[in-house]
Structure formats: structure tokens, C-alpha cells
Amino acid sequence: MLAALSVALTAPAAHATGHVTLYHLTITVSANGQTSTSTILVPDVSGTGVITVPVSSGTLSQINGAFGTTTFVFPGTYTGTFTFNGTTFTVTLSSTDSFTIQFVQAK
């Protein structure tokens, strides 16, 4: 799921007009006593501060199950847990930039 999130958020890495706002999003993943943190740049191609990410219904369900929401408003921090192959992962999304990411079901 995390891979899907990262790909979905980082795919549009450029914009034709050259004016794309990049927001910092820090993702922390903890499992089995180990923690990994990385910060990605989330491009706001629309320039509206509201980033809509279409995902499959399965991924949408996973995000909702882990975080209890599919809309993330920043500045903020959100912690979710999900289990994969018997291992429980704790994922924290945090940013001090001001933007909104909403995951929606791809049509």
C-alpha cells in the first residue's frame, strides 16, 4: 500500500507551465521494532492546494482501514496501522506544509 501511495503521489513530477507547488510529506514506517523515515515531495499540479489521487477501490479501502480517513489535511500528522503478510506496520504521514490530499476511487 505504501508503494502505491508513493507512486501515486510522486508520479506527476513536472508540469508544463513550470509552476508546480511541491509539498513536503514525511512518511515514517515502523515494524518489528525498526523505523524508517523518508520525505517525499508531493507535486500540486492543479495549483489549488488540494491534491486528488485516484486509486483502486482496494487501495482506497486499505487507506481508510489503516488511517480511518482518505482525506489528509496538512499541517498535520496521521498515524495508521495495517498488516501485511502477518507483519503489522505503523505508518505516519506528517507535514508542516499547508495542503490537502484526498484519495478517491479511480473511475
Next chain:
Amino acid sequence: MLLALLSILLLPIAHSTSWNTPAQLTTGSITHVQPRISQDGTRITYMANPGPFKTWQIFIINSNGTGIRQLTNNTGSNLVPSINGNGTLIVFYSNVGGTYQICKIKSDGTGLTALTSTTQAVNTFPVISSDGSRIAFESHRTGTMELYSMDSDGSRLTELTSNNGIHEHASISSDGKLIAFDSNATTAGNREIFLVYSNATGLQQLTSNSGENTNPVISGNGKYVAFQSNSTGHSEIWLIGTDGTGLRQLTFDTVEDLLPSINYDESLIAYQTTINGYGQIMVINSNTGEINQLTNNQDNNFSPSIDGTGAHVAFQGNIAGFTQLFIASQVSGTVGGATVPVNRLALLAPFVVSVAVAVSICGALLYTRRRSKTNSQASKRRNNSTL
């Protein structure tokens, strides 16, 4: 002794601040985020995602933990509330109608009103002045994201910025007249702090720091702006007067100090820092430099919001997988950690009065004795002359 007494009285009088252990305000298996406390410290608005819709809804709670009320209950996302000074009016943005619009609602749950009505453009991140008169927000209605202001009834819509920069993090003074924000519309392209009056006059760049200067918060009295800057290599809290003077760095540590929240008279600034890998809430006294750590746990505390007097700080922390709201309060009797303004002449008054009384008494006694002595001598002289 007199000199010693005077020296004590003339020394600066500073009271250190003590804080109670933060009280948990919310419970339950839902997420509570984005707390914002009213300037009078009585109420806190926030967003949470309860059933049946599981989308973000706007809530309000008394700062003593009573009176929790869900203000919205719809299928949309109702986001990032801002509250006026006495906690009676809340603004937020919502896509319940399809496109994100600025909305307002009273703290009793009545009067839900959409203040904007754009068809395509989003309107986001509203902040309302403490007096409830004016709202600043972001909007994409011209094709680029710009800052706007309007009266709290939606009238007098005013575009505050009009260029291709990124303008964010608007903060508005208590009287609704002055707005601070950050923007990359600078020569170097880095983010700096700007000011503009809510009627769109007086736009000025307040800082010319290196690095990124963001998340400005203007004191209620409109005299100072606190912000975070990474000009030293990592993010620290800074303060500058709205007249452009008095720029100074307040925090000096090796971690990221973020998201400042400032009280009315700019004496106290709450912010988030990281200690041993966990987010903690701090308060710094801008007069004395005294720093108080309000939290010391592994809850990843975030998003502090300080009230007007600086006596209360609301924030969020993660407990058992769910984000809850907390409030830290100053121990009764401590005075904000600030150097308390003291009328030292008033303090000296009892001493002066005592001295004056003593002098008067002594004077009267001396006068009486002298008078008595004089009378006695006169009587003697009279007796001698008679003789």
C-alpha cells in the same frame, strides 16, 4: 538598608511559569486533529471523523473538557476550522456541495452558511479574526492560488495578492485589519514573511532572511509576527515586529522547531519540536527566553494552539493509534513567564509613606521638644528679665 531595599525594588521582576500535566480532552476510536483555541481560552474547535459518514466533521469543546458538540454532520470533508475570540463562530472549508467553499457556523450548531460560491475553484484555509469581523483565505478562482479577505458575512471580498507566487499560511490580527502570510514571490524565490492590510493596501515584505521563512502567526495586538525559519540550517522560531524592526531568533537548538502559535501580546509562543524522536510541545517566553516543555512522552504531539493570555495550549497527540486532543494550562498564580509589568513607584509607595510618617512623627516630636525647650528658655529669659 535603604539602598538595599531600593535595589530590590528596582530589579526586574520575573516569574517562572509552571504548567499542569496536560489534560486529555477527547477519547474514542476516531481521529481528532487541527485544534484551535479561542482567544479567550474558553473553547476549542477541531475536526474528527466519526460515523456514520466517517468523513471529517467540525467539532467544538469547552477547554475544561465539557460541552463537546458536533457542528457538522454531512458526507463532505469539513476541514481546518478557525474560531473567533469568544468561541462563538467557526469558519472552515467544506466540499459538501462539490467544490471546496468557505463556510461558517455558530458554536451552538446553527447558522451553517457557505460564504463563497465558486463553481470550479477551491477556497481553502480560512482564518477568522478574534473580533469575528474579517476572514482571510486562499482561493484558486483566478487560476492561480491567491489570498483573499472578506467580511464574516461574505461581503467585501478583497483580493490580497495577484501574482504567480505561492502565498500561504495567512494569519489575521484580532481586529481583522492586518494579515501576515508567507510567499515565494521574492527576488530569490525563497519564502519570506509578508504583511498586507485586509483591505489590500500596504502590501510589504517583512523579512529578507535566507532560507525558507514560513508559517507566520501574528499576535492578536497586531504588533509582532512569529514564524519558523531554516535560515540557520534547521527550522527555528523567530519573531519580528510588524513595523519591520526587532527581528530576532528565539530558539537555538539542533532540531526542527515548527508551527508557532502566538498569544495576544506576543509574550508567549507555543511551538512543536522533536525530542528523542518524538514531537513535543514547547512554550517560549519572548521576553525572557524561558522555555517550558509541556509534554514529555511518545505521543508525537503536534499542532499547538495558544490562547490570548497564553494560559492554555491545545494540541493533538497520538494515544493507542488514535489522535486525541489535549490541553495544557498554566499553574494558577504563575504569570505567563513574562516579566510582569510593575509600577515600581506604586511598590515604593508604602515605603515612602512609612518614611514620611516616621519623618513627620520625628519632626513633630523634635518640634514639640524644641518648642518646649524654647518655651522653657523663653520663660527662663522672661523670669531673668523680670528679675
